Amino acid sequence: MKLTINKNSAKWMQLPRDVLVGHGVLEEIGDVCRDLKMKGNALIVTGSTTKNIAGKRVSNLLESAGCSAETVLTCKATTEDVEKVVEKALEVKANFLLGVGSGRSIDLAKLASTRLELPFISVPTAASHDGIASSRASIVDNGRSTSAEAQAPIAVIADTEIISAAPFRFLAAGCGDIISNYTAVLDWELASRLRNEYFGAYAAALSRMAARVIIECADSIKPEHETSARLVVKALVSNGVAMSIAGSSRPASGSEHMFSHALDKIAPKPALHGEQCGVGTIMMMYLHGGNWQEIREALKKIGAPVTAEELGIEDKYIIEALLHAHSIRPERYTILGSGLNPSAAEKVARITKVIN
Ligand SMILES: NC(=O)C1=CN([C@@H]2O[C@H](COP(=O)(O)OP(=O)(O)OC[C@H]3O[C@@H](n4cnc5c(N)ncnc54)[C@H](OP(=O)(O)O)[C@@H]3O)[C@@H](O)[C@H]2O)C=CC1
Ligand SMILES: O=C(CO)COP(=O)(O)O
Ligand SMILES: [Zn+2]
Known part of the structure; x- marks a missing residue:
């Protein structure tokens, strides 16, 4: 039995x-x-x-x-x-x-x-x-x-x-958590190619779709608009479904989430989870050689933070989190591989204008 x-x-x-x-x-x-x-x-x-x-x-x-x-x-x-x-x-x-x-x-x-x-x-x-x-x-x-x-x-x-x-900051953070699907799926594909990890095409497509919808609607996501809240909540629910279909958080959490988890450990006063994930997505998209400017623009239009200053976190903690991120979930292979060196970490943060 x-x-x-x-x-x-x-x-x-x-x-x-x-x-x-x-x-x-x-x-x-x-x-x-x-x-x-x-x-x-x-x-x-x-x-x-x-x-x-x-x-x-x-x-x-x-x-x-x-x-x-x-x-x-x-x-x-x-x-x-x-x-x-x-x-x-x-x-x-x-x-x-x-x-x-x-x-x-x-x-x-x-x-x-x-x-x-x-x-x-x-x-x-x-x-x-x-x-x-x-x-x-x-x-x-x-x-x-x-x-x-x-x-x-x-x-x-x-x-x-x-x-x-609720303060608009929360809704903007939710958008960051959804937009981060882009780099999460890129990391998942990489892990599938380099580590032969299971990759779920359907969960990945669902996850990408939610991120695309938020990026395409970035202009219309506004404070106190209940329609904005409805759109974002539906995308968040859809992300939960993608994770259930995948049997892991892979479709919604990759290197950008590891950066956010590292900040939670390192920064004296971390920002919201979704805010940190959004900024992480800009930098990880740069590392993937993708269109990080598109991510940055969408987050800016929505009113989510795109710099260390807007996160309320000192530059030095951003660099430290970038250096530490790969060790947060060593079992989760991402673009961070076995880690960045200090000059590469500073370069990604500067080029993507997260620090200046
Ligand atoms: N399980 C999963 O799949 C996922 C889990 N997470 C996790 O969720 C957490 C992030 O959640 P998040 O809610 O962003 O942050 P927190 O859980 O850190 O909560 C942030 C704060 O927001 C306050 N708050 C909530 N609603 C309102 C409101 N309407 N008005 C004013 N204040 C409000 C809370 O108050 P109060 O003090 O009353 O709680 C709390 O102090 C992280 O721990 C993250 O790892 C994130 C994504 C996916
Ligand atoms: O935050 C999440 C997805 O958005 C949950 O993922 P992790 O806890 O696996 O990073
Ligand atoms: Zn998240």
């Missing part, structure tokens, strides 16, 4: 069942629970800011729908934090979990619910990252950035009224 389910299998693509994107969809959370036969005790995983933006409302709405709701506040996305959420879920005898807020809260709810074999609902309050619907969780384990296998959310409730009211 088979006792464990191997969802790690390349044949197993797990996708969300209900995806709601639109104005005021948060109000439908009770209906989503009824649709998915989810009842009993809910554990809301949220942050100190996002609790006030959506966490409390989710709690009230769930209670009106006949569930009981407890809340656990998040701080970082580390293995220890996952453990804290697991413990809280056991304490309150949770029947399901919700990640309400930032990428961190969603990743913690995702991984804790996976460990507990309970369903979870993703309720983003900003369109700043593509973990909204993915079956991966980016967790820091013993100081190392890891991409953990996890379940996909059973439902995604992306209320564009809330998302478009």
